[in-house]
Every structure is written in C-alpha cells, then in structure tokens.
Amino acid sequence: MSELVLSPSLDSSKALLVIAIDIGTTYSGYAISFSSDPYKIDTICENDPNAQRISGSAPCGKIPTTLLLEPDGTFHSFGYQALSDYSNQIDDDPEAEKTWMYFDRFKMDLHSKSDLSRNVKAVARNGRQLSLITVFSHVMKYFKDDAIKFVNLRSKIDVSPDDAKWVVTVPAIWNDGAKQIMREAAYKAGLASPEKPEKLMIVLEPEAAAVYCKYSNVITADSDEELDVSVAYASGTRYLLADIGGGTVDVTVHSVGHEDKVRELHHATGGAWGGIYVDLEFSRLLERIFGNDLMKRYQKEYPCEWINFMSKFESSKRTAAPGKRLRVELPFQFHQFIKSEGKSVEEHIHDFQNDHVKFQRGALALTYLEVEKLFQLVFDNITCHLESILEKVVNIKYVILVGGFATFPLLQQRIREQLSSVRVLAVRECSLAVVTGAVLYGHDPSLIASRRVKYTYGVAYRPDFVEGIDPDDYCVLDDEGEKKCENRLKIFVEKNDEVELDEEVEQGFFPFTANATSVDISVYSSQNSKPRYITDKGVEKVAQMTLPMPNTEGGKDRELYVTMRFGKVEIEVVSKDATSDEEVQRTVDLNFLGHSE
Known part of the structure; x- marks a missing residue:
C-alpha cells in the first residue's frame, strides 16, 4: 500500500x-x-x-x-x-x-x-x-x-x-x-x-x-482499470460511501466543500446485510441436505468442530468469483458424525438431487448458480438500499466501497451492474479502511465539517395553552392563573438537520412559578421530525438535570438557557441560570440506557 x-x-x-x-x-x-x-x-x-x-x-x-x-x-x-x-x-x-x-x-x-x-x-x-x-x-x-x-x-x-x-x-x-x-x-x-x-x-x-480514503494515496479498483481514490474528493463532488462489513452495512452520503471539508448530505442509513447472512444461507443449505435435526445435533454435540466448519466456509466464500464453482472442505469429524447416523455425506448429497450441489473428493462443490443463491438475499438488500439513496440524493458521482465484505468480487460485480449510472470504486485493503481511518481521524477530525442528526431532540416545557389544538387535559394554570400547556416539546434540532462540528443550539426558558429555587429539565429524542408533545409515539426521555436557581428575585421573568452541542457523534446538554448573582451551570450526558444497573 x-x-x-x-x-x-x-x-x-x-x-x-x-x-x-x-x-x-x-x-x-x-x-x-x-x-x-x-x-x-x-x-x-x-x-x-x-x-x-x-x-x-x-x-x-x-x-x-x-x-x-x-x-x-x-x-x-x-x-x-x-x-x-x-x-x-x-x-x-x-x-x-x-x-x-x-x-x-x-x-x-x-x-x-x-x-x-x-x-x-x-x-x-x-x-x-x-x-x-x-x-x-x-x-x-x-x-x-x-x-x-x-x-x-x-x-x-x-x-x-x-x-x-x-x-x-x-x-x-x-x-x-x-x-x-x-x-x-x-x-x-x-x-x-x-x-x-x-x-x-x-x-x-x-x-x-x-x-482513510481522503488522506491516503490508495489506488482503487474500478472494473478493469485502476483509479486514485482522491478523484472522489475534488471540490464539489458528491459521493456515497458504503461500509459493508460482516454484520451491518453503513451508508453515508458526503459532499466535498471548501478546503476539502466533507459535509454529510443525508443521515446515515443501512441495515443488517453483512457477510454473516451468507453464512446463514449456507447453514440453511446444509439443513436441507442433511436434515435440520441432524445439523442441530452436530452443532450441539461438536461446538468447536462446527465453528471450524464455518471458518472453512468463511475462507471458501472469500474466493467466490463470477462464473466459478465454490468448493467447501468438510471436516473429518463431520463425515464421521453423519455416517454414524446411517448414511454417508456422499449419500446425503446424492439423495438431495440437486445438480448444482455435488460431492467431490470429500468436499461440497457448488455451481456458480448455487453460490449466487447464497448471496442473493444479501445482495438484493444492499443494492436496493443503495438505489433508494441515489434516488433521494441527486448528482452523486461515485460510490466508494469499504469494509471486509466489500472485498468480495461477487458483491463488487453486482453493485456495478445495478448502479450503472455512477462509478463504483472498491478501495484496496477494504477491511482496513475503518481502523486506519480512525487513527487518522483521532489526529485530525476536522475533515468532517458537518453531519446530519439521526433524531429530533428537544426539552419539555410549558408554553401558552392553544385552544382547539392542545388537549384539554394538558391545560394547567400557573401561579398567576394563566393557562399553560404541559407535555409540550421544544425542538432544538429535527431529524436529518445538518449540524456543524461543535455547533451549539441554545433556547431560553422561564420558571413555571415565581418562587421556584430549581428547575427540572428533561431532554427527549424522537425518530419523527416534528413531534409536538413528549407523549407522542416514538418520543423517549433520554436525560434529566436539575438547575439550581436560588435567587428568586425577578420571579417568573428569570431566564435560563439550555444549550445542546451537536456535530460530534455524542451530544452534550448544558443548562445555565442567566440571572443568578453567580452563574450556575449544569452539564449532563444523555442517558439512552435507563437507570438500571
């Protein structure tokens, strides 16, 4: 490299x-x-x-x-x-x-x-x-x-x-x-x-x-020719990056802007379509050949041998190439176990009566058509998702593939066939792009100028009650008899909003009662864009803090500020009493795991 x-x-x-x-x-x-x-x-x-x-x-x-x-x-x-x-x-x-x-x-x-x-x-x-x-x-x-x-x-x-x-x-x-x-x-x-x-x-x-792709001179394979990956980082270029690993697929869309800084155009998407699901299809094939009960017993009685068996398949599937047969070695212990149950491995495969599955010199031989079936569901999920993103975000010029599963020639070929309108680049050393890039990111995170938030974030508050819109049972009276609406959500950012690196969003609030010496601030998140109430479906409480406000002079006119800091992978919330003689500030980490230990 x-x-x-x-x-x-x-x-x-x-x-x-x-x-x-x-x-x-x-x-x-x-x-x-x-x-x-x-x-x-x-x-x-x-x-x-x-x-x-x-x-x-x-x-x-x-x-x-x-x-x-x-x-x-x-x-x-x-x-x-x-x-x-x-x-x-x-x-x-x-x-x-x-x-x-x-x-x-x-x-x-x-x-x-x-x-x-x-x-x-x-x-x-x-x-x-x-x-x-x-x-x-x-x-x-x-x-x-x-x-x-x-x-x-x-x-x-x-x-x-x-x-x-x-x-x-x-x-x-x-x-x-x-x-x-x-x-x-x-x-x-x-x-x-x-x-x-x-x-x-x-x-x-x-x-x-x-x-990793930006800061390296890594040559990428593009069909039958080679291309420097840096072409995807020319100013004004839009690219889709798909991290296709063993378990999940992560898809993000970036544009390259001023000073080569990268901005996210669409919040990260993806799903559980990684290489292990090809293993699952292979396990199902074995169950069809040898019987579900027999395979379950083998896995239970010989757990280490089963792990080794699947490791052999992992090695074999990496060699799968367009138009070629795939040969999977069958462990000696597997042969012995199957034969002890009445029929040999070869007899089971013969009785399976599938011309695309053969027994050859102690191994399981699969034709290319059968190999395609193992990969089909995963390939369909990946390509359909990439196509949907390309429809949502226009003018994408390149699709960059990284991740361990992205090294597979079959996957690269399928993506190129399906996404003919863009140029597909498969980075050499795909499996190392993340860990190597993470080191470089640790030294200099400034390449990522902005990202899109995955959730809507806000805090609970009590604004004026709106007749005919707010539910009657949400109406409460403050200490001056004014109608307020409880359970309302004050939104700071909405799902898919773009936030700059270290961007802060600040909102001002006032205490509900004139003599309050502290205020409880509850933070909520939602996968919906514009929830109105904290009781709406999908709205979840993720943090709570108590802000002391010991100086009650000013009554309900005392102002407090809540600031959310975005742009990093993790979000920080800060609250501040702006009217106290001594500024009081509280910072809380959002808690998405509840309070159980």
Whole structure:
C-alpha cells in the first residue's frame, strides 16, 4: 500500500499517540500512530495466528472477534488463540463446554435490540449470559494491553494508556444507546473515565473510512482499470460511501466543500446485510441436505468442530468469483458424525438431487448458480438500499466501497451492474479502511465539517395553552392563573438537520412559578421530525438535570438557557441560570440506557 499522507492542518499536540480500536462482527483489530510520525501505522496481522505485526505504513489485517472467558467470567483469550484454547479445553474435558464461555458475533446484539439497557446480555455458545458492557470491555482491555505492550517493546520510552488518545469505532446506523454502551465499556476497560471523557473519541465507521480514503494515496479498483481514490474528493463532488462489513452495512452520503471539508448530505442509513447472512444461507443449505435435526445435533454435540466448519466456509466464500464453482472442505469429524447416523455425506448429497450441489473428493462443490443463491438475499438488500439513496440524493458521482465484505468480487460485480449510472470504486485493503481511518481521524477530525442528526431532540416545557389544538387535559394554570400547556416539546434540532462540528443550539426558558429555587429539565429524542408533545409515539426521555436557581428575585421573568452541542457523534446538554448573582451551570450526558444497573 502507498504511504498515507495527512492533511497539513494536522494537530497532534494533545496526545503522544493515537490508538484506534475497531471491533467488528467477525474480525477486529487496532491501529497505532504516533503524533510525531502519524502516517506510520501499525496494526495486527490478519493471517498470522500469533497476531504478529508488520511495522510500517501498511497494516495487514485483523483477527477474529472471538472471546473466551473462564467459568467465573475471568478473561482467558481472544482472537485465534480463543478458538484454539476453546477447542483444547473441550478436548481435555468435554464438561468444559458447559462452563467456559465462548462469545462470537456479539456485536450484532447492539443492532438487533432496540430496548437497550445496561443489563442487556451477550449469549455465549453454551447459552450462558454476560453483560454486553462487560464482554465489550474485555475485548477493549485486551487490545489496550496488547497495544501498550507492543508500543513499549518498539519504543525507547515507557508509554501508559494515559499517554494515548483512544478511538473506538461504531456503526453509524447504531442508535444512541448502543454508542453509550461502547463508551461505558471503554471506561470499564480503562481507556478513559467519566472524569476524563476527552481521552476517548467515539467515531462513526463510515466517517473513519472517508478519512482513510481522503488522506491516503490508495489506488482503487474500478472494473478493469485502476483509479486514485482522491478523484472522489475534488471540490464539489458528491459521493456515497458504503461500509459493508460482516454484520451491518453503513451508508453515508458526503459532499466535498471548501478546503476539502466533507459535509454529510443525508443521515446515515443501512441495515443488517453483512457477510454473516451468507453464512446463514449456507447453514440453511446444509439443513436441507442433511436434515435440520441432524445439523442441530452436530452443532450441539461438536461446538468447536462446527465453528471450524464455518471458518472453512468463511475462507471458501472469500474466493467466490463470477462464473466459478465454490468448493467447501468438510471436516473429518463431520463425515464421521453423519455416517454414524446411517448414511454417508456422499449419500446425503446424492439423495438431495440437486445438480448444482455435488460431492467431490470429500468436499461440497457448488455451481456458480448455487453460490449466487447464497448471496442473493444479501445482495438484493444492499443494492436496493443503495438505489433508494441515489434516488433521494441527486448528482452523486461515485460510490466508494469499504469494509471486509466489500472485498468480495461477487458483491463488487453486482453493485456495478445495478448502479450503472455512477462509478463504483472498491478501495484496496477494504477491511482496513475503518481502523486506519480512525487513527487518522483521532489526529485530525476536522475533515468532517458537518453531519446530519439521526433524531429530533428537544426539552419539555410549558408554553401558552392553544385552544382547539392542545388537549384539554394538558391545560394547567400557573401561579398567576394563566393557562399553560404541559407535555409540550421544544425542538432544538429535527431529524436529518445538518449540524456543524461543535455547533451549539441554545433556547431560553422561564420558571413555571415565581418562587421556584430549581428547575427540572428533561431532554427527549424522537425518530419523527416534528413531534409536538413528549407523549407522542416514538418520543423517549433520554436525560434529566436539575438547575439550581436560588435567587428568586425577578420571579417568573428569570431566564435560563439550555444549550445542546451537536456535530460530534455524542451530544452534550448544558443548562445555565442567566440571572443568578453567580452563574450556575449544569452539564449532563444523555442517558439512552435507563437507570438500571
């Protein structure tokens, strides 16, 4: 890969180094960049089971997102080592499968569960459950310790976690609760703390990828020719960036403006259409061939072998190419298990009577037509969504593909066929775009000039009651007998509004009663654009703060201000008493997880 070139506006004075952690559904990794030499990046090596690193500007990959915990919940191992250790534990003691906790693909829990709380659980292979915050914190701590160890081995100074700016990536389509879980997991892992929140940046994955594409001289493959990705960053250009990973697809649309700053044209969208859903289709094919009951028993009785089986398919599906057959190796243990039930694997495949599914030299051979069926549903979802965005946002010139699943030739071909009106660019080293871009973003986040908010935000207040519009049961009288409407929502920003980096929106309010010595301020969010009341469907309370107003002179004319700071991935709310002798200010982090522990 070519050397990465950073913007001249780079400001790295606030931290000795930046360490970015990218926890993916199937693969994860981290990248390190010193402020003194920010374009020299180190990451975990994808193909080395010992997770050795290649030092230099070109990261070479990731390791599996697999976590093994001991029966008491103590961390044991992660990545390739976790799978190996899990197999060894069960080989030595079959009962270990009931007590040891092996987690994989747990990231999808943060996408699939809408009612997130601090109690939300990840489920291990054996059914045991553990807090998702704890599971993610184990992974972050592993990467934190490993990264600091690596840095100290190669540098001449002792580096501690406090010396680093930590960056954790999240899908843009995640809700605010999922992002909060990642921040709390990072605190638990020791990356930062509530007292030092500035040590941690939560970065949207497609934005990190956009930074990677902008600041690198990476050559992109465009059909049969090669093209420098920087052509998509010419002033005035509009591009769609699709981060297509193992679990989810994140889609964002940007325009390139003044000084090459990027503005978001449409709030992030996407869905659960990643590579693991091809695995699901393959599992269903096996169930049709060998029977649902038989496959469920195999998975239950030989969990490690099943994991290895699907790992072999993962390797095979990466080689899938237009017009070519796909050969999937069948583990020896699988052959033995199937035969012990009466018929051999070859007999089952023969009885399946499908000319596109054959048994060849101990492997499952699929014709290209059958391979297409495995990918079909995912491909349809991805291309239909991209087409819908292109219809909503006009004059998009390029579609840039990043993410692990985006490396698949079949997917690239299908997108090019469906989106013939735009030029589709598939970045080389697709799977590294996010983690590498996240490091560069940590050094210089200024490339992203604005983004679109995903929700409407506001606070509850009591304005004048409007006869004939406001419900009668919402009418209340203040201490002067004036009619006010409770449950009204004062909107600060509406869904899909554009907000600048660090933009502040301020609204003024007055106390409900003249002698109030404090005011409760409740913050709400909604997926609807213009909710009128906090009781409207889809409106949820996300934070509450109490602002002291001890000086009651001025009665109800005392003014207070509520400020919401937008433009970052996370939103901050500040309230201020403007009339007190001593200015009183309160800041609150929005809470999207309730108050359960």
